[in-house]
Amino acid sequence: MKYYIIFLLSIGLTSCSKFLELKPDQNMEIPSTLADCELLLNDFTAMNMSYPVMTTLMGEEFYMHTEDWQTIVDMDERMGYIWTDEPVVGSLNWQGPYKTIYVSNQILAIYNKLSQQDKSSEQGKQILGNAHFFRAFAYQQLLELYTLPYDPVTASNELGLPLKVTPDVVPVEGRASLASTYDQVVQDYKQAISLLNPTSIAKSRPTKGSAYAGLSRLYLDMRDYENAYLYADSAWNMQPTLIDYNTLDLYDEMAIPKNNQEIYFTALTGNSGSIGPFYNRINPDLIDLYESNDLRMSIYFQNNYFDPGTYGYKTNYDQSYIGTFIGLTTSEMLLIRSEAAARTGKSAIALSDINLLRKHRFAPEDYQEVQWGNDILVEEILKERRRELVFRGRRWADVKRLNQDTATQRTLTRTIDGQSYQLVPGSPKFAALIPLIVTQLNPTIQQNRR
Known part of the structure; x- marks a missing residue:
């Protein structure tokens, strides 16, 4: 039984390796060309929809x-x-993310063996940029789930992730530091920025704007607000557009169009029945944040017919119930730029960005420009993040980040069968436990503390 489990796990992590290493007959070719790299990138399941759902749960x-x-x-x-x-x-x-990392590493290995002509071609540059982007994005999802919040003072001594940058299946020795892991993601995103074009063939493929956006999100999690602002600004300027919610059908169960103009890059979590419409009820304190004429109330939520007085989440930026959309969008970048501006003394820009977003979320006759003072500006922007980025995979990362500051700390509470469970600021549980089979197969990978 033990070897059967190991075999099943190995399929997910090494199937591409076996494909590359074994050649059962002469009609099967080992991937070695730009066309082969394109085929690997076209695996939507492996590259775009296998990210952790636990951060939403x-x-x-x-x-x-x-x-x-x-x-x-x-x-x-x-x-x-x-x-x-x-x-x-x-x-x-x-x-899931480590398979994405594996495929990215395999593409990088193929690229390194190409002729100089292929490497310097436009297709070669885009493939290289894609590989660096996908590796960065996958590590970023793992960081959000399996590591503690980033603190520049302690990051060099905190546990990061096992860093794999080659496609071989030789086990990684231990976990890199949290600082080194973040450095790797920054390096990959910056490499992607230098290579990717402003446009791509599909929303499932990254662009230069996608890489700017991913790096801005990362710097926000690091509480490096200067860099978060700079990269959010760059991302927004690459794609300065928002959906006007006045153009959407408020009664449509999937009102937000697939592949819409706000999306830089499409990514989904794996499937989970736990976050389906027949299980979840939106927390009342989130519902209470919305003004009655906020179009997002009708577009995001529906009354639960099975439990009157409660609300369920009804839409998805990918028009799918299969997983949660965690991709990169212009609305998120506008919110990052606004918060980072407020935290770095650019209050006029912060207010301008929030008002631009809100203008697209209210009917013209209901829209009113906000004029929040500096004493409440960050607080109100954080509320706007909650209103806008519902079920977009951002709240878990936000709570981890904001719990580093006593002014924004929040204890999470859930009650099951009459028993209350709490997640308090500073808890080691903000780094989820690594799967048991991973630490059993590679004892050098240290488990998260409890």
Whole structure:
């Protein structure tokens, strides 16, 4: 049984390696060309929709009643919802991003063996940029789930991730520091910025704007607000557009168009029944943040017919119930630029960005320009983040980041079967437990502390 489990796990992590190393007959060619790299990048499941769903499940946007929680089949999800210390058995939240990293590394290895002519071609540059972007994005998702919040004072001594930058299946020795892991992601994003074009063939492929946006999100998580502002500004200037919610059908269950003009890059989490419309109820304190004439109330939420007086989330930037959309959008960049501006003394820009966003979220007759003073500016911008970025995979990262500051700390609470569970600021549980099979197969990978 043990070897069967190891075999199954190995399929996910090494299938591409076997494909590259084995040649059962002469009609099968080992990938070695730019065309082969394109085929690897076209694997939407591996590259765009296998990211961790647990960051959505463990956040505070929704709650479950006991009877719904008890029907969750996946025990890892059930225990993750209440932040328990039970060992994690399933490996998909870990394995999915590492498969993306593996494919990215394989593409980089193929690229390094190409002729100079192929390397310097436009196609070669775009493939190289794609590989660096996808590796950065995948590590970024793992950082949000499996590591503690970034603190520049302690990052060199905190545990980061096992860093793999080659496609071989030789186990990585231990975990890099948190500082080194963030440095790797920054380096990959900057390399992608230098190579990618302003446009791509599809939203599933990154652009220069995507790389700017990913790096801005990373710097926000690092609380490096100067750089968060600079890269959000660059991303916005590459694609300065918003959806006017007045043009959407408020009664449509999937009102936000797929592949719309706000999206830089499409990415989805894996599937989870735990965050489906028949389980979750939106937290009342989130609902209370919306003004009655805010179009987002009708576009994002619906009344739960099975539980009157509660709301469920109904839409998705990918028009799909399969996973949560965690991709990069212009509205998120506008919010990052606004918050970073407010934190770095550029209050006029901060207000201008918020008003631009809100103008696209209210009917013309209901829109009113806000004039928040500096004493409440950051607080109000953070509320706007919550109103806008619902079920976009951002709340978990935001709580981790904001709990580093006593002014914005928040204790998360959930109640199941009459028992209350809390996640307090400073808790080691903000770094989820690494799947048991990972630490068993490679004992040098240190488990997160409890």
